Amino acid sequence: MRVEVVAVGTELLLGQIADTNSQWLGEFLAAHGIASHFHQHVGDNHERIVLALRTALARSDAVIVCGGLGPTQDDITRAAIADVMNVSLERHDDIVEVIRAMFASRGRTMSENNLLQADVPRGATIIPQTRGTAPGLICPVGHKVIYALPGVPYEMVDMVERAVASDLLARVRATGETSVIRSRVLRTWGASESGLAEAVAERFEALAEDPRITIAFLASGIEGIKVRLTARAEDDEHAEWLLADEEALVRDAVHSRFGDIIFGVDDETMEDAVASRLLASGDTLALAESLTGGLIASRLVNVEGASRWFRGGVVSYASDVKYDLLEVPEGPVVSALAAEAMAEGARRVLGASVGLAVTGVAGPGEQDGQRPGTVFVGLALGEHTSHAVLQLPGDRPRVRAYSAISALDFLRRGLDARDAERT
Amino acid sequence: MRVEVVAVGTELLLGQIADTNSQWLGEFLAAHGIASHFHQHVGDNHERIVLALRTALARSDAVIVCGGLGPTQDDITRAAIADVMNVSLERHDDIVEVIRAMFASRGRTMSENNLLQADVPRGATIIPQTRGTAPGLICPVGHKVIYALPGVPYEMVDMVERAVASDLLARVRATGETSVIRSRVLRTWGASESGLAEAVAERFEALAEDPRITIAFLASGIEGIKVRLTARAEDDEHAEWLLADEEALVRDAVHSRFGDIIFGVDDETMEDAVASRLLASGDTLALAESLTGGLIASRLVNVEGASRWFRGGVVSYASDVKYDLLEVPEGPVVSALAAEAMAEGARRVLGASVGLAVTGVAGPGEQDGQRPGTVFVGLALGEHTSHAVLQLPGDRPRVRAYSAISALDFLRRGLDARDAERT
Numbered sequence: 001m002r003v004e005v006v007a008v009g010t011e012l013l014l015g016q017i018a019d020t021n022s023q024w025l026g027e028f029l030a031a032h033g034i035a036s037h038f039h040q041h042v043g044d045n046h047e048r049i050v051l052a053l054r055t056a057l058a059r060s061d062a063v064i065v066c067g068g069l070g071p072t073q074d075d076i077t078r079a080a081i082a083d084v085m086n087v088s089l090e091r092h093d094d095i096v097e098v099i100r101a102m103f104a105s106r107g108r109t110m111s112e113n114n115l116l117q118a119d120v121p122r123g124a125t126i127i128p129q130t131r132g133t134a135p136g137l138i139c140p141v142g143h144k145v146i147y148a149l150p151g152v153p154y155e156m157v158d159m160v161e162r163a164v165a166s167d168l169l170a171r172v173r174a175t176g177e178t179s180v181i182r183s184r185v186l187r188t189w190g191a192s193e194s195g196l197a198e199a200v201a202e203r204f205e206a207l208a209e210d211p212r213i214t215i216a217f218l219a220s221g222i223e224g225i226k227v228r229l230t231a232r233a234e235d236d237e238h239a240e241w242l243l244a245d246e247e248a249l250v251r252d253a254v255h256s257r258f259g260d261i262i263f264g265v266d267d268e269t270m271e272d273a274v275a276s277r278l279l280a281s282g283d284t285l286a287l288a289e290s291l292t293g294g295l296i297a298s299r300l301v302n303v304e305g306a307s308r309w310f311r312g313g314v315v316s317y318a319s320d321v322k323y324d325l326l327e328v329p330e331g332p333v334v335s336a337l338a339a340e341a342m343a344e345g346a347r348r349v350l351g352a353s354v355g356l357a358v359t360g361v362a363g364p365g366e367q368d369g370q371r372p373g374t375v376f377v378g379l380a381l382g383e384h385t386s387h388a389v390l391q392l393p394g395d396r397p398r399v400r401a402y403s404a405i406s407a408l409d410f411l412r413r414g415l416d417a418r419d420a421e422r423t
Numbered sequence: 424m425r426v427e428v429v430a431v432g433t434e435l436l437l438g439q440i441a442d443t444n445s446q447w448l449g450e451f452l453a454a455h456g457i458a459s460h461f462h463q464h465v466g467d468n469h470e471r472i473v474l475a476l477r478t479a480l481a482r483s484d485a486v487i488v489c490g491g492l493g494p495t496q497d498d499i500t501r502a503a504i505a506d507v508m509n510v511s512l513e514r515h516d517d518i519v520e521v522i523r524a525m526f527a528s529r530g531r532t533m534s535e536n537n538l539l540q541a542d543v544p545r546g547a548t549i550i551p552q553t554r555g556t557a558p559g560l561i562c563p564v565g566h567k568v569i570y571a572l573p574g575v576p577y578e579m580v581d582m583v584e585r586a587v588a589s590d591l592l593a594r595v596r597a598t599g600e601t602s603v604i605r606s607r608v609l610r611t612w613g614a615s616e617s618g619l620a621e622a623v624a625e626r627f628e629a630l631a632e633d634p635r636i637t638i639a640f641l642a643s644g645i646e647g648i649k650v651r652l653t654a655r656a657e658d659d660e661h662a663e664w665l666l667a668d669e670e671a672l673v674r675d676a677v678h679s680r681f682g683d684i685i686f687g688v689d690d691e692t693m694e695d696a697v698a699s700r701l702l703a704s705g706d707t708l709a710l711a712e713s714l715t716g717g718l719i720a721s722r723l724v725n726v727e728g729a730s731r732w733f734r735g736g737v738v739s740y741a742s743d744v745k746y747d748l749l750e751v752p753e754g755p756v757v758s759a760l761a762a763e764a765m766a767e768g769a770r771r772v773l774g775a776s777v778g779l780a781v782t783g784v785a786g787p788g789e790q791d792g793q794r795p796g797t798v799f800v801g802l803a804l805g806e807h808t809s810h811a812v813l814q815l816p817g818d819r820p821r822v823r824a825y826s827a828i829s830a831l832d833f834l835r836r837g838l839d840a841r842d843a844e845r846t
Contacts, residue, residue: 015449026438039464071617111621293724294717301716315720315736
């Protein structure tokens with residue numbers, strides 16, 4: 001079973017937007033053990049979309065086409081698929097009703113061209129829309145298939161998880177390919193990719209002779225380095241056993257070299273790691289953010305149930321907000337002293353049991369005699385207030401993003417250290 | 424002259440890295456008025472690279488292939504091109520010498536497989552390497568051409584600018600095509616894609632007969648809808664004229680239907696639009712964020728020079744932070760009254776001239792009897808404090824992101840309205 005991804009949109013060819021859909025679908029297919037040998041980008045042009053789809057069907061068993069399902073004149077994927085299927089488009093009244101209802105519920109008037117989204121190639125199955133106005137389509141072409149999905153990533157991902165995955169996997173099973181592929185991702189913060197590779201070099205060599213397990217490293221930029229373990233086995237249970245054994249060995253190898261740098265598994269984020277600890281200890285958290293400007297807070301509130309442990313934060317961008325509101329002693333605001341005072345100030349002003357603060361230089365210029373990338377993290381935890389000094393690389397947004405995850409990691413380690421003392 | 428980009432690398436198909444090369448090349452080609460109708464991704468597999476190159480040559484006049492020129496076993500683009508050209512590979516001693524010298528100058532020992540990089544399909548011209556060890560190749564195939572470039576963006580870009588651009592443009596001139604392509608993006612917030620399409624339907628129809636200008640809509644999710652105008656003309660000056668004329672017509676059409684919803688052009692963000700107004704009026708801004716949890720602040724600090732007008736913010740996630748710190752009157756915190764009091768409180772606590780606040784229900788549950796997606800924006804501006812009520816769609820992160828840009832848009836409009844009153 002080989003699946004080709006075709007991303008539709010002149011903006012992709014012109015380089016105006018990045019094609020994150022093909023990347024996401026590539027990861028998704030790989031995670032499910034489905035081969036993908038080619039991707040294509042094609043513009044909003046009928047003949048060329050038809051040509052791209054025919055090219056894809058000639059060399060792959062299934063095609064996932066993203067984009068061109070919207071309501072405007074340049075959304076022509078539906079018509080191109082109908083041509084490839086050699087059928088006509090039919091307007092579906094039930095889709096019309098859904099679209100009308102969606103507009104009504106948002107209190108907006110619907111323009112008539114929205115109904116183009118109710119046109120479906122004869123013989124196609126509909127994937128009902130839940131997040132946008134355009135439904136997806138499952139379009140059989142002989143014994144092959146085209147899945148048509150919206151180009152908006154949020155809508156595309158939803159339809160893949162809700163409908164395409166099960167249809168594709170049923171087709172895979174029908175081919176008699178029975179091995180399963182399962183993977184697990186260990187998320188690390190604080191080590192380099194080459195350092196991690198060295199730490200697990202022995203496992204790498206041991207697995208060179210073993211086709212059942214592979215290890216790969218994914219540099220995920222501001223979210224650290226991921227170590228992905230992939231197991232191929234006859235069924236889920238065996239794959240999970242293989243993963244569990246390998247995970248234990250890799251964790252040992254990483255821990256003995258770098259200590260506690262694995263903060264999460266699979267989709268678990270650094271804020272999830274922090275949230276579970278705060279929830280368990282019954283603590284509440286307050287933030288004081290200077291150079292991160294609200295970035296830490298905005299990560300924390302994405303955790304479901306954050307209101308149980310998150311009090312709030314002060315974004316103290318101007319220096320005198322630090323002095324006046326947070327009662328930081330007059331003096332350089334990019335310093336260990338200021339970071340600690342900010343953490344204590346945040347805890348006091350916002351009435352929390354734990355205070356976390358970040359101050360530093362995002363660049364490009366120096367501040368308080370400190371060079372760009374210098375960041376101080378302050379942590380007020382029980383009777384102890386402590387700090388960390390970081391030197392981070394990159395431009396302003398990167399220094400900010402690294403600061404945010406580093407501060408959360410400092411909090412994670414601080415909570416663990418306290419809990420270890422208590423027990 | 425149509426150019427197809429083929430990016431080689433299994434890591435692209437697996438979604439392990441983003442394909443920034445195709446995006447960069449797409450922008451580069453568009454800027455030079457060269458059409459590109461298709462891109463492909465293909466893995467490190469000889470037969471499939473050959474197939475991808477043949478597919479590209481069949482539908483395009485030139486192919487730029489990136490990746491697979493390095494020294495390891497999975498770098499096989501050279502051999503695939505030789506197959507497509509139907510010639511053999513020859514080792515070039517001068518390239519061997521350059522590679523040996525590169526290693527020597529870095530004080531590193533060279534493993535023999537590096538010499539694979541000196542293998543060149545017979546008939547190809549070499550693009551000397553300056554940043555990496557692999558040279559690029561210009562490979563004629565009949566009257567068409569394949570450009571082979573390294574996959575490392577930094578090396579690829581260098582070779583395009585140094586050698587591919589001039590060769591390509593010479594080929595374009597030889598065909599007698601002399602046109603350039605220029606585009607401009609108008610960024611809107613507050614209208615649907617279909618509504619915009621209807622607003623400019625007349626322009627769409629008028630342009631259907633005119634090959635010089637096209638209009639397209641890009642739904643950019645939480646950043647609104649972009650209207651892209653693309654002009655093709657004999658030179659830059661004429662293209663800019665066409666764009667300026669069309670922009671004026673589209674702006675009129677959009678404005679007469681939706682009012683002032685175009686907030687920026689090209690790369691200009693909503694925070695840029697707000698920043699330029701605050702800077703011009705000499706105002707300073709303070710925020711109070713509830714459901715957005717620091718998202719607005721983190722957008723604002725990405726604007727260069729934000730410290731000139733941004734004081735800071737309070738992330739008042741817990742209700743009693745609103746009461747105690749911001750002095751919001753006791754009562755429901757998801758309300759117009761609370762939003763206005765938060766805006767005034769932020770302005771007072773943080774010592775700014777303008778206060779902006781957001782409170783609302785991110786979901787999934789109700790709060791204060793309000794359903795998910797209900798958001799109140801408060802704005803304290805001079806003597807006037809006002810509010811807006813929004814009903815936003817989507818899950819928690821989406822409601823948050825929409826709230827953030829909506830609040831900034833409310834501030835943008837508020838500042839404009841005040842300035843209009845003043846003059």
